[in-house]
Amino acid sequence: MLFLSVSLFKKKLLPWIIQNAQPFSFRDVRPRRSLSHRSSSENSPMAPPTPPPPRMWPEWLTLPRGVIRLFGRMLILTLVTGIAIVVFSPHAILRQTSRGTRGDFPLYSPPRSRPREFFNAFAGYKHFGENCNISSLEIHRPFDPVCRSRTSMLQAMSQGGRIGRDAPYIPRGCDMQWHTTEEVCEILGRYSQVILVGDSMVRHVIGALNIIVRENLGYGGVTDWNFNVQENEECFCNQQFDVKNCSVQGIYKTDDVIKHAPLSLACTRLIPGWSTDLRMEQIVQFPMKVEEASRLELAIDRNPKSRTAFILGHGLWNDLNIEQTRCWLDVVLNVINSRLGIRSHLEKLPKGRNSPILFMTPNAAGVKKPDDFLVTQGNKALVRFEHTTRREAARRRIDHLGTWNMSIQANLYDGVHMDLRGNLLKAMMIVNWLNLLEE
Secondary structure (H helix, E strand, O other): HHHHHHHHHHHHHHHHHHHOOOOOOOOOOOOOOOOOOHHHHHHOOOOOOOOOOOOOOOOOHHHHHHHHHHHHHHHHHHHHHHHHHHHHOHHHHHHHHHHOOOOOOOOOOOOOOOOHHHHOOOOOEEOEEEEOOHHHOOOOEOOOEEOOOOHHHHHHHHOEEOOOOOEEEEOOEOOOOOHHHHHHHHHHHHEEEEEEEEEEHHHHHHHHHHHHHHHHOOOOOHHHHHHHHHHHHHOOHHHHHHOOOOOOOOOOHHHHHHHHHHHHHHHHHHOOOOOOOOEEEOOOOOOHHHHHHOOOOHHHOOOOOEEEEEEEEHHHHHHHOOHHHHHHHHHHHHHHHHHHOHHHHHOOOOOOOOOOEEOOOOOOOOOOOOHHHOOOOHHHHHHHHHHHHHHHHHOOOOOOEHHHHHHHOOOOOOOOOOOOOHHHHHHHHHHHHHHHHOO
């Protein structure tokens, strides 16, 4: 409509205006002096009428005045609509909000640069189906841009949110990636060891990692090779994370998988020579037992050429007591330093670079949380604990991942532990952190 209006003005109206342009003359509007007597001209015959002024517009333009008014209104409406589209477009709104309130939660169409992430990553997993129908798109929906640094990735994953209960999780500001099984194996394969240290929440994370590297949605996180009929029923799919019936059956190290069910491990099939030691050492509280610290020390490979990453988790067993958590963290770090010399390694790193250690705080509390723990382990205490441990981790030059935001609107299996979807999300967060660790 705007194009037709401009064309009509150039072809019809503008040439006529130029052709009929005349010098402008002012009309004499000064008041005249009234005469006290009649002039003799009053008795003269009436003068002929004054001819009408010349027509200022061509005949084709003066006749259909209603059409012209309608056309003008349509032109004005078109201009106003065009301005509104430009001013109030989603990109313009996002630019305006970024100057004040950050528009970090995307609400528009996802990017085309990562098409593989728009398919269910679990569709080809063993036991995927009607009885265990879980999609990766229910857990996370990709958007642009992807976080390019470890710091921005941890901040985005810790401070994200959900638009509705159990909706896909959205990191804040930039996005994490949902890697394929082969990519997860490749990232884990960069390390000789990936060691998780902590309580049952950490045990569930290594269970979720085993589900991915075994491509088994039904029994990937448990020792299904020695199950009886009852365990097959009680520890299937989401029930793998039942702390009462299936905690003993959890997989604590990939060596057990290689020993008892080597064909179930996808990494050795996808990447020949894959030999990462993925394991978990359970140390739940402070003061810790002497044998627990000794077992962790023996589990760490002292080979200087080996590359090792650590994921630590602690809090609930000491009722989120920050002083006991500091002591627990320092003891674990001392054990790691005695084997690998982490502190001397930190002195060689530039400022801002941390050691390959991640401290992961407990997730939010759910409605099934026992009332006895609502004061010491409720959501208020959990948020304070997460903020305080972030500062403590920074002082020790280790990384920090908060999980309260990602779990507050998620389904918690028993009010304390997350279900299969939540633990798979935690596992993929850790994979994203491992992917961005510096050499």
